[in-house]
Amino acid sequence: MAELPDKKTAFIDWYLAVVEEADLSDKRYGVKGMNVWTRYGFRARRNLDHVMVREIEATGSEAVEFPALIPATEFAKEKEHIKGFDAQVFWVTRGGLTDLDVPLVLRPTSETAIYPIFALWVRSHRDLPLNVYQIVNTFRYETKTTRPFVRVREIHFFEEHTCQVDEETATARVRSNLAAFRRMARSFALPYLSVRRPEWDKFAGAHYTIAFDLPLAGARTLQLGSVHHYRDNFSRPYGIRYEAADGEERYVHQTTFGLSERLLGAIVGAHGDARGAVFPSEVAPFEVVIVPILSAASGEAVARAAREIADELRQAGRRVRLDDGDDRPGAKFYRWELAGVPLRLEVGARELERGELTGVDRLGRKLPLARVRLAEAVAGALTAFDLELGRRADAAFREAVAPATQLSELAGSERVRLLGWCGEEACGHAIERAIDGALLGTPEEPLPFAFPEPKACIACGRTDGVRVALAAQPM
RNA sequence: GGGACUGUGGGGUAGCUUGGUCCAUCCUUCGGGGUUCGGGACUCCGAGACGCCAGUUCAAAUCUGGCCAGUCCCA
Structure with a gap:
């Protein structure tokens, strides 16, 4: 058997070779980005799902399952959301020999499938909180190069959708999700950064987005999942209201929590070595x-x-x-x-x-x-x-993040960079151009290591209102 | 969305420029037999491919066109 490509210098080649030779996925199916789950890969996926289910159910969430097709009329109700997803959905426009009056969207995510029904389910404050999740396949018309587990068109997707009485309670749900993910990540032995995305990079329709980023190979990071606070952005167009104890009608505040098979790619990428994959025991197809x-x-x-x-x-x-x-x-x-x-x-x-x-x-x-x-x-x-696997991953994680004080340090950076940012969008984009990547955002939870507090914005030099931010090259 | 490139057994490849010497090379893989078994065994026998469709030609893996699939770069 041939040697694997070098993980350090040819990460993608190494990754693809491991996925292929470990028999985790068969990518020879004739549709771009739609791969076959092999027996071995499926075992890993099932174990991964098991951890997700265990941790989310521990927080009181219950499983549901909604249909895969969404009427275009429902899909279009929240303006930001459709703007964000329009270019990457598969459409079903014909049934048999008949063109459909109302075309159907193959869910790229399930907000617009679920929320019309939430509007029926939620009537009283006694119906809240409503915390449900589903594990289903979702579809996105990726035009970029697809990679097994990491970027696919048919996604094995975990999504929690919740309705809360108000913004504060929804914020608490976000925090609960962050804690749940922390427990999941421990099972996967994966260190990560939890980062509040900048305004221009939040989920389409969200009030804010917190994402989990894993440093991988140089300045590159992989987003492991995300938690969103929707406020009442969706409950208004979808009419998800309840009668409060005081008799007043109010709109719910909503949150979502999304994860996918990408975690499997992250586990391979983070733990694998020159000999191949390394699975933490909870995920390993065979222990x-x-x-x-x-x-x-x-x-x-x-x-x-x-x-x-x-x-x-x-x-x-x-x-x-x-x-x-x-x-x-x-x-x-x-x-x-x-x-x-x-x-x-x-x-x-x-x-x-x-x-x-x-x-x-x-x-x-x-x-x-x-x-x-x-x-x-x-x-x-x-x-x-x-x-020990966790210890080694933590050590690699610390090694992968380094502070920067000059824009010039970002070009060709081999690390994820911690820097000062004034919060202005223009400076954010300047940082993104400098690193040829993205401003991931600002840390949402304390970083697991010490670093010098930045004094000025790396782009404009302003010293007031400066916060810590992370810049990298997302995969 | 724009451009460039690629497609040969299960995986990786040689051959393509200059059509014939190709019932297609090598490694790996797979099936059967035997000897083996403490870090990728040896040996004998066997299996398996020119992406699809059309065209040019006496002759196409090789040239042309369309389609499908994939890769890279740019927006």
Whole structure:
């Protein structure tokens, strides 16, 4: 098997090779940006979804599912929203042989599908808060180059939509979402920046947008998801009103929280190395792979022991793959490292003799695991693996962000830049031109490391009203 | 939206300029047999491709046009 391209100098090539060779996605389907979920990739996706569902439901949100097609008339009700999405929607204009009177939009996101129904569901303050989410496919007509998981036309999308009694309560919901994402990100071992987007880059129709950005490869960042406060921007056109306790009719304030399969791309991109993917155990399609080391003399006993061990671990709830194929052990090691399995257990004559298995985690750390009470030892090894994976990702994260005080430092920057910004749009665009990227915005949550407080706007030099901002090249 | 380029077995490629020497090269992959098995085994046998449609021509992977798919640059 060929060597992978170098992650540092040829990140995209490396990423595509890992996705392909680890068999996470099959991109040979004949429509741009619409890829096939393979068996292996689907397992990872399901585990990812499981974490999202667990954390959002812990906050009281409930699952729903709305239709994929939206009447053009509903889609057009919120002016900013349609302006933002018009150029990237797929249209259904014909049914059978008949042109439709009202064309249908294939949802690029579901506000306009959900809100007419919210207007029916919400009548009293007793109906609030309304917190629901769905995990569905959404469609966007991407014209740029598509990449598996990262930029696709059919998106595996998690979206929470909520209605709150007022702006303040909606703000609290935003904070709750930020906390939920923090917990999810811990499961994925992903460090990130949570950033309030500048006015010109907020979600179409939002009052404000907070996005999660992951530094990847040089100055490039990947947006992992976003939380939006809509105020009553949508509830007014869609008529989502309630009667308050005092008898007055009021419009709800709304929030949304969106995530996607892009998280899978982020996990591959952030944790992967020269040998391939590295999955945190909660996302890993298989947490453990067992490789029997056979020989003419002990083959039978070893094969039996390997099967017993696999059964035992499965009964303990672990996702286990027993690789009893005909390849030699070395070939299996390479394949499962490429596939990102967190822990490999080697079982051979030596192990049976000692009553101790050879464990090697995906970070290359070797650890002996006693055969008795193996499930406990494996659980411990996986926990230690996740911690170390997180530590390494955190270290890379700190390395990826650096302050800048001169516009000239931004050109060709190999880091995400922390800088001073006066808040003026003109200065924001000057910064974007300088870094050939975007002003991500201002940190919404404290950054996890110390940095010198900027004294002046990097673009105009003004010293009053200066805030910290981040600039990068979003992928 | 504008421009440039590309399309050869499952993956990566040679061949294309100058049509014939190509029932298409090499690596990998896949199926079967045997010997193996503690970091990508060896060996024998076998399988698999010129994106699609039309045109030019005695002859097309190679030239022309359209379509489809993809890549890059610019807006």
